Amino acid sequence: MRNNLTLGFFGFGxxxxxxxxxxxxxxxxxxxxxxxxxxxxxxxxxxxxxIFTYEKSDIxxxxxxxxxxxxxxDATAAFDIVKAALQNGKSVVTANKRMLAEHLEEIYxxxxxxxKPVLYEAAVCGAIPILRNLEEYYDNDLITSIEGIFNGxxxxxxxxxxxxxxxxxxxxxxxxxxxxxxxxxxxxxKGFDPKFKLAIAIAHTFGVxxxxxxxxxxxxxKISEVDLKFARENGYTIKLVVRAFKENGKVYGLVAPQFLExxxxxxxxxxxxxxxxxxxAFSEKQLFVGKGAGSYPTGSAMLSDISALTYDYHYEYKKRxxxxxxxxxxxxxxxxxxxxxxxxxxxxxxxxxFKGGYQGHGNQYMNGxxxxxxxxxxxxxxxxSIILTPQFNLVSRTHLKQRQPLVA
Amino acid sequence: MRNNLTLGFFGFGxxxxxxxxxxxxxxxxxxxxxxxxxxxxxxxxxxxxxIFTYEKSDIxxxxxxxxxxxxxxDATAAFDIVKAALQNGKSVVTANKRMLAEHLEEIYxxxxxxxKPVLYEAAVCGAIPILRNLEEYYDNDLITSIEGIFNGxxxxxxxxxxxxxxxxxxxxxxxxxxxxxxxxxxxxxKGFDPKFKLAIAIAHTFGVxxxxxxxxxxxxxKISEVDLKFARENGYTIKLVVRAFKENGKVYGLVAPQFLExxxxxxxxxxxxxxxxxxxAFSEKQLFVGKGAGSYPTGSAMLSDISALTYDYHYEYKKRxxxxxxxxxxxxxxxxxxxxxxxxxxxxxxxxxFKGGYQGHGNQYMNGxxxxxxxxxxxxxxxxSIILTPQFNLVSRTHLKQRQPLVA
Numbered sequence: 001m002r003n004n005l006t007l008g009f010f011g012f013g014x015x016x017x018x019x020x021x022x023x024x025x026x027x028x029x030x031x032x033x034x035x036x037x038x039x040x041x042x043x044x045x046x047x048x049x050x051i052f053t054y055e056k057s058d059i060x061x062x063x064x065x066x067x068x069x070x071x072x073x074d075a076t077a078a079f080d081i082v083k084a085a086l087q088n089g090k091s092v093v094t095a096n097k098r099m100l101a102e103h104l105e106e107i108y109x110x111x112x113x114x115x116k117p118v119l120y121e122a123a124v125c126g127a128i129p130i131l132r133n134l135e136e137y138y139d140n141d142l143i144t145s146i147e148g149i150f151n152g153x154x155x156x157x158x159x160x161x162x163x164x165x166x167x168x169x170x171x172x173x174x175x176x177x178x179x180x181x182x183x184x185x186x187x188x189x190k191g192f193d194p195k196f197k198l199a200i201a202i203a204h205t206f207g208v209x210x211x212x213x214x215x216x217x218x219x220x221x222k223i224s225e226v227d228l229k230f231a232r233e234n235g236y237t238i239k240l241v242v243r244a245f246k247e248n249g250k251v252y253g254l255v256a257p258q259f260l261e262x263x264x265x266x267x268x269x270x271x272x273x274x275x276x277x278x279x280x281a282f283s284e285k286q287l288f289v290g291k292g293a294g295s296y297p298t299g300s301a302m303l304s305d306i307s308a309l310t311y312d313y314h315y316e317y318k319k320r321x322x323x324x325x326x327x328x329x330x331x332x333x334x335x336x337x338x339x340x341x342x343x344x345x346x347x348x349x350x351x352x353x354f355k356g357g358y359q360g361h362g363n364q365y366m367n368g369x370x371x372x373x374x375x376x377x378x379x380x381x382x383x384x385s386i387i388l389t390p391q392f393n394l395v396s397r398t399h400l401k402q403r404q405p406l407v408a
Numbered sequence: 409m410r411n412n413l414t415l416g417f418f419g420f421g422x423x424x425x426x427x428x429x430x431x432x433x434x435x436x437x438x439x440x441x442x443x444x445x446x447x448x449x450x451x452x453x454x455x456x457x458x459i460f461t462y463e464k465s466d467i468x469x470x471x472x473x474x475x476x477x478x479x480x481x482d483a484t485a486a487f488d489i490v491k492a493a494l495q496n497g498k499s500v501v502t503a504n505k506r507m508l509a510e511h512l513e514e515i516y517x518x519x520x521x522x523x524k525p526v527l528y529e530a531a532v533c534g535a536i537p538i539l540r541n542l543e544e545y546y547d548n549d550l551i552t553s554i555e556g557i558f559n560g561x562x563x564x565x566x567x568x569x570x571x572x573x574x575x576x577x578x579x580x581x582x583x584x585x586x587x588x589x590x591x592x593x594x595x596x597x598k599g600f601d602p603k604f605k606l607a608i609a610i611a612h613t614f615g616v617x618x619x620x621x622x623x624x625x626x627x628x629x630k631i632s633e634v635d636l637k638f639a640r641e642n643g644y645t646i647k648l649v650v651r652a653f654k655e656n657g658k659v660y661g662l663v664a665p666q667f668l669e670x671x672x673x674x675x676x677x678x679x680x681x682x683x684x685x686x687x688x689a690f691s692e693k694q695l696f697v698g699k700g701a702g703s704y705p706t707g708s709a710m711l712s713d714i715s716a717l718t719y720d721y722h723y724e725y726k727k728r729x730x731x732x733x734x735x736x737x738x739x740x741x742x743x744x745x746x747x748x749x750x751x752x753x754x755x756x757x758x759x760x761x762f763k764g765g766y767q768g769h770g771n772q773y774m775n776g777x778x779x780x781x782x783x784x785x786x787x788x789x790x791x792x793s794i795i796l797t798p799q800f801n802l803v804s805r806t807h808l809k810q811r812q813p814l815v816a
Contacts, residue, residue, distance in 0.1 A: 022690045028548035028726065127691035129545040136544075137537040140436035140715050141708055265697070268676045282430045282708030283535035289673070289695035300549055300690030307548050318436065 005029075005309060008059030008090075009036040010081055011071035012045065012052075015095055015122075015302070018295030019069065020047070022303050029307045031067075035059050039072075060084045067091045067309055069302065075099040082107065086114040093305045095122035095298055098187075098212075101196035105209040108317060117314030122301035124197045125150055125274040128290040129304070131315070134204040134278070139318045142281035145245035146205045147392070150194035150255075152272035152292035153185075154220050154240040159270045161228065162237050168223070190219035191240060191255040198242045198253055202328070205244065205278075206251045207319030210328040216376045217255035222385045226339060226361045231259055237267050238387065247396050250329040254372065258388035259337070333369040333400045335393035340364050340384045350374055353400060369393070369400055413437075413717060416467030416498075417444040418489055419479035420453065420460075423503055423530075423710070426703030427477065428455070430711050437715050439475075443467050447480075468492045475499045475717055477710065483507040490515065494522040501713040503530035503706055506595075506620075509604035513617040516725060525722035530709035532605045533558055533682040536698040537712070539723070542612040542686070547726045550689035553653035554613045555800070558602035558663075560680035560700035561593075562628050562648040567678045569636065570645050576631070598627035599648060599663040606650045606661055610736070613652065613686075614659045615727030618736040624784045625663035630793045634747060634769045639667055645675050646795060655804055658737040662780065666796035667745070741777040741808050743801035748772050748792045758782055761808060777801070777808055 009016055016036070023031060037053050038045075045052060059065055060081070068085035070078050075098040082099070085092050087110075094100065100107065100123050107118055121131050125148070134143075149155050160171040172185065187193045195217040199210050220240050231238050236259040244253035260267040265287050269275040274292030279285050291297035333352050340346050343364060348354040351368035358365050367389070378384045388394075417424055424444070431439055445461050446453075453460060467473055468489070476493035478486050483506040490507070493500050495518075502508065508515065508531050515526055529539050533556070542551075557563050568579040580593065595601045603625040607618050628648050639646050644667040652661035668675040673695050677683040682700030687693055699705035741760050748754050751772060756762040759776035766773050775797070778786075786792045796802075 025689070026548040026550070127694060129541055132545060133537055133541070136716070137540060137712050140434040140711055142434070265676070268673070280708065281433070282704045282711065284699045284702075284705055284708075286535060287695070287697035289697075291692050294692075296690045297692055300688065300692075303548055303690065304545050308544070 005031040005066050005306060006064050007031055007033045007067045007069055007306070008062065008065040009033060009069045009071065010056075010059065010078075011073075012036050012038050013071065013073075014295045015298045016071045017046065018299030019071070019302050022296060022299040026303060029310055031306055034065055035062065056081065056084070060088055060090075065090060067093060067306060069306070070094040070096060072096070075102060079103050082118060083110060086110045086116050086118070089114065089116060091116050091309050092118040093302050093309070094118065094120050095302060097123040097193065097196040097200060101199040101212045104200060104203055108209070108320075111314065117309065119305035119308060119313070119315070120200070121305050122298045124200050125276055126152070126290065126292040126294065127297035127300050128274055128276055128288045128292070129301070130201065130276045130288055131204050133288070134201070135315050135318065138278065138280060138283070141283050143205055143246070143278060144281065145243065145279040146201055146276065147241065147243040148276040149239055149266055149269050149274050150197040150242045150292070151188055151191075151240055152274055153188040155269065155274070156272045158220065158238055158240065162231075189221045191217035194240060194242050195255045198244060198255060202244050202251060202253060203317070203320070204315070205319065206246050206326050207317065207321070208251050208326045208328050210251070210253070214328055214330065215253050215255065216330065216372050216379070218257060218375065218379050218386055220257050223257060223387070224339065224385050226363045227385050227387060229361055234259070235262060236260055236390065237262070239266055239269070241266060241388070241392065243392055243394055245394070246326065247399070249325050249327065250331070250396065251326050252329055252332045252394060252396065254334060254394055256334075256386065256388050258392055259390045261390045264390070330372040332394055332396050333371050334375065334395075335369050335389045335391065336367070336375070336386050337389055338366045338378070338384060338386050342383055345381060345384055346378070352397075371397070413439040413474050413714060414472050415439055415441045415475045415477050415714070416470065416473040417441060417477045417479065418464075418467065418486075419481075420444050420446050421479065421481075422703045423706045424479045425454065426707030427479070427710050430704060430707040434711060437718055439714055442473055443470065464489065464492075468496055468498075473498060475501060475714060477714070478502040478504060480504070483510060487511050490526060491518060494518045494524050494526070497522065497524060499524050499717050500526040501710055501717070502526065502528050503710060505531040505601065505604040505608060509607040509620045512608060512611055516617070519722065525717065527713035527716060527721070527723070528608070529713050530706045532608050533684055534560070534698065534700040534702065535705035535709050536682055536684055536696045536700070537709070538609065538684045538696060539612050541696070542609070543723050543726065546686065546688060546691070549691050551613055551654070551686060552689065553651065553687040554609055554684065555649065555651035556684040557647055557674055557677050557682050558605040558650045558684075558700070559596055559599075559648055560682055561596040563677065563682070564680045565597075566628065566646055566648065570639075571678075597629045599625035602648060602650050603663045606652060606663060610652050610659060610661060611725070611728070612723070613727065614654050614734050615725065615729070616659050616734045616736050618659070618661070622736055622738065623661050623663065624738065624780050624787070626665060626783065626787050626794055628665050631665060631795070632747065632793050634771045635793050635795060637769055642667070643670060644668055644798065645670070647674055647677070649674060649796070649800065651800055651802055653802070654734065655807070657733050657735065658739070658804065659734050660737055660740045660802060660804065662742060662802055664742075664794065664796050666800055667798045669798045672798070738780040740802055740804050741779050742783065742803075743777050743797045743799065744775070744783070744794050745797055746774045746786070746792060746794050750791055753789060753792055754786070760805075779805070
């Protein structure tokens with residue numbers, strides 16, 4: 001148990017400043033920020049300039065610094081920092097979900113090699129302590145699925161669209177003005193940001209390292225006014241939902257917008273809140289809701305990681321050790337409602353189990369089970385909107401053939 | 409890190425059998441049950457009789473047993489078992505909320521004296537990992553309040569009453585048949601069970617040991633058909649809610665039924681589910697929802713405690729060490745709607761801030777802020793139903809005088 005940690009920050013944007021204030025206001029742990037490395041020499045900084053440096057080596061090669069706190073935007077540069085920090089015997093705290101998702105297996109191996117931990121609670125659903133809970137609490141529970149709302153910006157946009165009947169463009173604009181959206185809004189609205197988080201969560205839930213490219217992500221950018229009308233008429237809301245489940249050693253996962261009945265637990269998760277539902281064999285259904293982004297909530301999660309370093313906490317990746325035979329697979333089908341204008345884009349033969357097609361609101365609709373690879377094809381085309389049906393019927397191909405519902 | 413723990417069980421009812429099965433089905437930890445001590449020699453047991461004993465000393469004085477798992481009903485006998493186990497150098501896992509609430513300070517001291525941990529995640533909201541999160545994750549966050557639905561039986565009853573328009577007596581009967589209710593249903597419907605859990609949660613949230621007698625608890629047993637009608641007409645539901653908050657070194661807490669707006673996060677927590685909302689200065693609002701009772705969810709939480717013992721986990725009671733100046737106080741007022749038949753029972757002078765009175769549905773109503781001690785007086789009388797208003801305006805007397813809302 002060490003009571004005084006010396007920290008070096010990389011980055012001093014929204015998250016860095018949040019953590020700075022959180023550290024100043026807390027009294028439970030003693031941690032001193034020795035240096036803050038930033039890129040832009042001309043930006044006016046809100047605190048005394050002496051603490052800033054423009055040289056990475058002032059932190060990475062500084063023997064007094066125990067912990068590197070990485071909070072920059074650029075995923076490639078961030079990974080280089082993490083690698084160098086571990087090589088130099090420093091622990092790392094980071095919230096960079098893209099960097100983590102793309103390099104998680106390497107980061108796992110680097111931790112083993114250099115014996116120093118990388119903690120990243122803030123990277124998955126901000127203030128929700130989901131990784132720590134997956135690592136610690138569910139270590140002996142047989143988890144069957146994890147799902148939720150892993151992106152606050154799109155949830156904010158969809159909440160505004162449904163509750164205030166805002167149009168899509170206005171809602172997106174408002175979210176960006178309030179600082180919720182990523183600096184590149186495509187990461188949010190196209191479902192990349194929640195996919196990065198899902199990839200990280202899958203490692204801690206099922207012990208599988210999956211590259212984000214493997215996971216199919218649909219966004220909310222193709223949702224049309226016609227879809228919104230359909231949802232309202234049926235009493236549904238739409239949320240951008242992630243889901244992964246395990247069956248016979250295979251892990252399946254997907255990011256996509258979904259119609260939700262009002263009784264669905266996720267339907268009541270509003271604005272910038274995130275949610276995670278973990279389904280375990282013994283604990284049954286568990287829901288966690290909290291702020292997924294923002295300066296203080298993210299800072300709070302990072303503070304918690306820094307605090308954990310005082311007692312030498314590290315992720316054990318227990319499930320990886322328990323069952324290293326799980327592999328990620330896209331050999332699954334999911335039930336969707338597809339809407340489109342141009343009849344040549346979609347045909348009943350595209351479905352593995354076609355349920356029906358009809359016309360309405362000047363649009364074509366088709367409903368049925370479709371393979372994930374077909375979903376990926378459609379998502380690359382303009383003029384097709386794909387929304388999952390309220391049941392989130394994502395099942396393995398084997399299951400569809402047996403005509404048995406997999407997950408209630 | 410020890411991989412094989414030897415366990416001695418006390419009790420083999422619903423929880424004991426749940427844990428037995430959970431242990432048999434999990435493969436992450438190795439723990440062997442050596443003996444199960446039960447009271448009733450004539451009961452037919454679902455597993456081989458050789459493992460059973462009727463002598464406490466077969467477990468407590470057995471040097472091979474590392475962990476005593478206490479799962480009996482009787483709080484006094486349970487405390488004796490816990491004490492003896494610690495004295496004999498054994499760790500303890502228990503789910504006995506009444507025993508814990510009544511003896512928590514002694515149990516804290518016994519742990520310090522004998523250097524062995526007592527873990528009790530299952531005692532507060534079953535499968536929800538709230539204690540571990542309060543201990544670990546929020547250790548440096550400044551928590552301002554904790555609230556939630558801490559009793560599954562009453563939540564089940566109220567859900568049935570509101571959603572299926574069941575009458576109160578039928579719903580209670582159904583809950584008991586399904587095994588949700590405590591063996592003594594008064595512990596549930598009069599709000600004692602959630603009070604025990606709140607007392608334990610307060611210790612881990614604010615570092616204060618409070619005897620359950622100090623916390624005022626109203627139940628759902630005095631709710632009348634008239635109250636239900638009032639709720640329905642106003643679009644409210646009613647939940648049995650607990651709440652504690654901190655202000656200027658004082659901790660205030662209460663268990664009471666409350667009218668809830670449909671947008672309240674707790675309103676959507678249905679059936680036997682429990683919920684906890686933690687409000688922190690940095691992490692902001694966090695919600696946890698999960699099963700609060702039942703054989704497997706409780707067993708799952710106890711399994712997690714057993715698993716934690718393999719790496720010598722113990723509660724640090726960090727907040728007690730951080731701020732031992734907090735004290736519990738009932739010097740607070742809360743906004744209520746009181747309904748009654750007999751005009752002599754309640755008068756406007758009983759309120760510290762009387763807002764209004766009226767008649768309807770053949771009943772008298774009064775609304776306003778009332779002191780907690782007056783609430784305690786009223787709760788002992790027949791013919792008065794007290795329900796908190798949707799805002800859960802529990803504020804210190806000082807605050808009421810300043811006419812400032814304390815908690816949003």
